[in-house]
Amino acid sequence: MHLYVHIPFCKQACHYCDFHFSTNLSRKAELVDAICAEINLQREYLPSQTLETIYLGGGTPSLLTEAELGRLFETIHGQYTVAPDAEITLEANPDDLADPAKLTMLRRYVNRLSIGIQTFDETSLRWMNRAHNAAEAFASVDRARQAGFANLSVDLIYGIPNRAESVWETDLATMLSLDVPHLSAYALTIEPDTAFGRWERSGKLPPADEQLAATQFEQLTTALTGAGYEHYEISNFAKPGHYARHNTAYWQRRPYLGVGPSAHSYNGTSRQYNVANNACYIADIRQGVLPATVEELTVADQVNEYLLTGLRTQWGCSLAELDALLGADFTQKQRRELAELDKTGWLLRDGDLLRLTPAGKLFADRVAATLFVE
Structure with missing residues (x-):
C-alpha cells in the first residue's frame, strides 16, 4: 500500500x-x-x-x-x-x-x-x-x-x-x-x-x-x-x-492514503478529500474528526479515471480491465468514439491494450475525454 x-x-x-x-x-x-x-x-x-x-x-x-x-x-x-x-x-x-x-x-x-x-x-x-x-x-x-x-x-x-x-x-x-x-x-x-x-x-x-x-x-x-x-x-x-x-x-489505481490538509485518498471504490485549510484541519483533528469529504465512485467514475490515468502511461489501458469495470464490452459501447480517434492517429490498439501514439501524447486529456462513459 x-x-x-x-x-x-x-x-x-x-x-x-x-x-x-x-x-x-x-x-x-x-x-x-x-x-x-x-x-x-x-x-x-x-x-x-x-x-x-x-x-x-x-x-x-x-x-x-x-x-x-x-x-x-x-x-x-x-x-x-x-x-x-x-x-x-x-x-x-x-x-x-x-x-x-x-x-x-x-x-x-x-x-x-x-x-x-x-x-x-x-x-x-x-x-x-x-x-x-x-x-x-x-x-x-x-x-x-x-x-x-x-x-x-x-x-x-x-x-x-x-x-x-x-x-x-x-x-x-x-x-x-x-x-x-x-x-x-x-x-x-x-x-x-x-x-x-x-x-x-x-x-x-x-x-x-x-x-x-x-x-x-x-x-x-x-x-x-x-x-x-x-x-x-x-x-x-x-x-x-x-x-x-x-x-x-x-x-495504476492502487489504494493509497493521503494525510494532511488537501490530501486525497483512494481505496478502490471511493475517494476522500481533506479540507484545504490548515486551521480547520487542525481544529477538526483535535476533535477526533476526520476533515474529509468522501465521494463514492460510480462505475462510470471508475472507468473514466482509469482512462484518464492509464492512457498517460506507457502501459496504456487494458480492454479486458475496461470491460470488467464497465460490466460490458467497452469497444462496442464506445465504437463510434474509437472510430473517430482512429482517424486522428492519436490512439493505438495493440492487442488488449489502448495506448497513445507519440502524436497523441499532446492530446492525452482530449483522447481520454472522448472515450469517457456516462
Missing part, C-alpha cells in the same frame, strides 16, 4: 503554484502533530498494513526539522509495517539542500529526493519567484549524491514565455549532464488563483503558448529518449529500474 503526506508550508509563493500551502510557518509543529494524529485515526483505511511507498509532498517538506520528521516517521512505523525495500520520497527545494548536515539528517529518514529545480536559468527563476538561484539548482544534485542519495528525481518546467529558445535547450543539456535517474517535466500552466493568473487577467502576462509548449515537449521527448530514458508517463522519464513507484501506484 501507499502513503502520501502533505506538508503545506513554503518559504515563499511561486508565481505559478496553486497547490495548498502557507508561507506562515508559525503553526508548522502543530500541523505535524495533527498529521500524526490523522495517521492514527486513519489506520484502518488501507486494506494492507504494509507500506510499499511513502511520499512527502507539498508545499516544501524539506522545511521540516529533524524533530518533526522523526515524529512523523515514529507515528508511521507505529501504525504500519514499512517494507524493507520501500521507496520513501521527500520533495525538496535546492536551497534547503545547501547544508551537508541537513542532507545527512534527511538520509536517515528517506531514500529518494525529488528536487524542484524547475529551470537552471537565473532570470526565469526570479520571474517565477523561486527561492533558490541557478547555482543552488546545479549544486543540489551533487550535494545530494555526496550525502548518499543515489535515487534522485528533478523537476523542470517548459513552455515558459518570453525567453530565448536556447534557454530550454540549455536546461535539457544541463539536466542530462547531471545524469539523474528520473525527471518530471511539466508545461507551465496559468492557474486563476495565482500571481500569474492575476497577471494574465490584467494583461501583464500573455496566455500560455500551447504551440511553444508542444514544441518544447517534443524536444524534451527526443532528448531524453535519445539519452536512454524511458518515457513511461507523459510528464515522467526514467532510466531503467528507476520509475517513481509511488506515482505509478496512482496511475
Whole structure:
C-alpha cells in the first residue's frame, strides 16, 4: 500500500503554484502533530498494513526539522509495517539542500529526493519567484549524491514565455549532464488563483503558448529518449529500474492514503478529500474528526479515471480491465468514439491494450475525454 503526506508550508509563493500551502510557518509543529494524529485515526483505511511507498509532498517538506520528521516517521512505523525495500520520497527545494548536515539528517529518514529545480536559468527563476538561484539548482544534485542519495528525481518546467529558445535547450543539456535517474517535466500552466493568473487577467502576462509548449515537449521527448530514458508517463522519464513507484501506484489505481490538509485518498471504490485549510484541519483533528469529504465512485467514475490515468502511461489501458469495470464490452459501447480517434492517429490498439501514439501524447486529456462513459 501507499502513503502520501502533505506538508503545506513554503518559504515563499511561486508565481505559478496553486497547490495548498502557507508561507506562515508559525503553526508548522502543530500541523505535524495533527498529521500524526490523522495517521492514527486513519489506520484502518488501507486494506494492507504494509507500506510499499511513502511520499512527502507539498508545499516544501524539506522545511521540516529533524524533530518533526522523526515524529512523523515514529507515528508511521507505529501504525504500519514499512517494507524493507520501500521507496520513501521527500520533495525538496535546492536551497534547503545547501547544508551537508541537513542532507545527512534527511538520509536517515528517506531514500529518494525529488528536487524542484524547475529551470537552471537565473532570470526565469526570479520571474517565477523561486527561492533558490541557478547555482543552488546545479549544486543540489551533487550535494545530494555526496550525502548518499543515489535515487534522485528533478523537476523542470517548459513552455515558459518570453525567453530565448536556447534557454530550454540549455536546461535539457544541463539536466542530462547531471545524469539523474528520473525527471518530471511539466508545461507551465496559468492557474486563476495565482500571481500569474492575476497577471494574465490584467494583461501583464500573455496566455500560455500551447504551440511553444508542444514544441518544447517534443524536444524534451527526443532528448531524453535519445539519452536512454524511458518515457513511461507523459510528464515522467526514467532510466531503467528507476520509475517513481509511488506515482505509478496512482496511475495504476492502487489504494493509497493521503494525510494532511488537501490530501486525497483512494481505496478502490471511493475517494476522500481533506479540507484545504490548515486551521480547520487542525481544529477538526483535535476533535477526533476526520476533515474529509468522501465521494463514492460510480462505475462510470471508475472507468473514466482509469482512462484518464492509464492512457498517460506507457502501459496504456487494458480492454479486458475496461470491460470488467464497465460490466460490458467497452469497444462496442464506445465504437463510434474509437472510430473517430482512429482517424486522428492519436490512439493505438495493440492487442488488449489502448495506448497513445507519440502524436497523441499532446492530446492525452482530449483522447481520454472522448472515450469517457456516462
